[in-house]
Amino acid sequence: MSTTIEIQQFKLWDKLQAKRVPVSFDLEITARCNNDCRHCYINLPAGDSAAQASELTAAQILAIASDAAGMGAIWCLLTGGEPLLREDFAELYLGLKRLGLLVSLFTNACLITPAYVDLFQKYPPRDIEVTVYGVTPETYEHITRRPGSYGAFMRGLDLLLSSGLKVRLKAMAMRSNLHEHEAIADFCRARTKDFFRFDPQLHLRFDGDPARNDEIRAERLTPEQIAALECADDERVAALQKCRDTLIRDGSNHGGGNHLFHCGAGEGSFSVSCDGRFRLCSSLWAPGTTYDLRAGTLREAWEQFVPQVRDLRSNSPGYLETCRRCELVDLCLWCPAHAHLETGMMDGATPYFCAVAHARAALLKGKRSKT
Numbered sequence: 001m002s003t004t005i006e007i008q009q010f011k012l013w014d015k016l017q018a019k020r021v022p023v024s025f026d027l028e029i030t031a032r033c034n035n036d037c038r039h040c041y042i043n044l045p046a047g048d049s050a051a052q053a054s055e056l057t058a059a060q061i062l063a064i065a066s067d068a069a070g071m072g073a074i075w076c077l078l079t080g081g082e083p084l085l086r087e088d089f090a091e092l093y094l095g096l097k098r099l100g101l102l103v104s105l106f107t108n109a110c111l112i113t114p115a116y117v118d119l120f121q122k123y124p125p126r127d128i129e130v131t132v133y134g135v136t137p138e139t140y141e142h143i144t145r146r147p148g149s150y151g152a153f154m155r156g157l158d159l160l161l162s163s164g165l166k167v168r169l170k171a172m173a174m175r176s177n178l179h180e181h182e183a184i185a186d187f188c189r190a191r192t193k194d195f196f197r198f199d200p201q202l203h204l205r206f207d208g209d210p211a212r213n214d215e216i217r218a219e220r221l222t223p224e225q226i227a228a229l230e231c232a233d234d235e236r237v238a239a240l241q242k243c244r245d246t247l248i249r250d251g252s253n254h255g256g257g258n259h260l261f262h263c264g265a266g267e268g269s270f271s272v273s274c275d276g277r278f279r280l281c282s283s284l285w286a287p288g289t290t291y292d293l294r295a296g297t298l299r300e301a302w303e304q305f306v307p308q309v310r311d312l313r314s315n316s317p318g319y320l321e322t323c324r325r326c327e328l329v330d331l332c333l334w335c336p337a338h339a340h341l342e343t344g345m346m347d348g349a350t351p352y353f354c355a356v357a358h359a360r361a362a363l364l365k366g367k368r369s370k371t
């Protein structure tokens with residue numbers, strides 16, 4: 001795809017969003033993964049035959065993508081699990097490219113081969129994002145719980161980087177790799193012209209598995225550790241400070257109404273799980289908020305189902321008097337989807353996210369008073 005076409009497509013973006021068109025969508029083409037990361041919110045074993053049998057076929061996925069493109073979508077993210085575990089990945093990828101979509105790929109890079117590099121060089125993705133769990137075999141494999149995965153990751157990443165493809169590197173900041181955080185940042189910046197971002201907020205499992213959720217909680221940094229990491233990252237602080245006045249609404253609140261959704265979920269994008277469940281965003285799994293695309297159409301989901309979900313309301317005083325009115329909500333990971341994953345209720349309280357938001361606000365306010 002030429003740069004000119006990409007620029008034209010991005011100019012279209014604003015117009016499409018104004019019309020409530022599904023501009024972009026995520027396809028979780030498998031929940032299976034070759035790794036078994038401690039913090040992972042989705043993974044199932046690579047050889048899980050029941051999980052594999054429940055996955056949409058390439059034809060079903062491409063039919064959904066074709067409908068999305070017909071409704072105005074221009075950008076699609078292929079994610080998982082590990083997308084490259086699917087034997088029909090190349091067929092799927094080429095099908096999406098033939099639809100004229102910009103395609104991004106999230107991969108752990110362990111399964112990258114010269115054949116995939118040839119495919120991507122011939123039909124370039126918009127970008128490929130790879131997560132760096134650690135920069136030593138000990139740390140990387142402590143997190144992935146797969147012996148040999150560090151060597152596979154490095155081989156795959158080197159293949160991608162040496163091919164000139166657009167690769168972005170990112171990290172999860174968690175207890176098991178906190179001691180390597182700076183080294184991970186240096187590793188990423190050295191390989192990607194300074195691009196690096198990290199995410200310290202670990203989501204709970206989509207399947208609600210209690211034992212796995214305990215593992216994820218055990219990997220979460222404290223609010224103070226998160227604020228300290230952000231404080232030490234000049235780029236991040238600058239970005240937060242730039243938006244400070246919209247992120248912290250001093251003395252004001254969102255007021256008015258009891259709607260649950262105040263984010264952009266379902267306004268310009270959607271997610272589809274590997275078994276065909278449509279959601280307004282990837283984290284939204286609450287009962288009544290998913291739509292089975294094997295039984296209905298994407299147009300019905302988008303035009304009829306999404307407005308119903310976005311109209312959901314809460315009458316819980318605990319919500320209406322706290323998060324609904326909170327001046328820090330834009331600094332916070334609270335939202336109906338995460339509240340449901342954390343508490344089983346879309347209007348539930350999330351004390352950990354609350355503490356993180358307050359630590360971040362204190363950091364921003366402190367930085368502002370020094371400038």
Ligand code: SF4
Nearest residue numbers: 033035037040043081
């Ligand atoms: S590599 Fe990604 S999808 Fe696989 S287990 Fe780790 S976090 Fe999950």
Ligand code: SF4
Nearest residue numbers: 323326332334354357
């Ligand atoms: S969890 Fe706390 S900081 Fe976040 S929106 Fe609710 S009250 Fe505000």
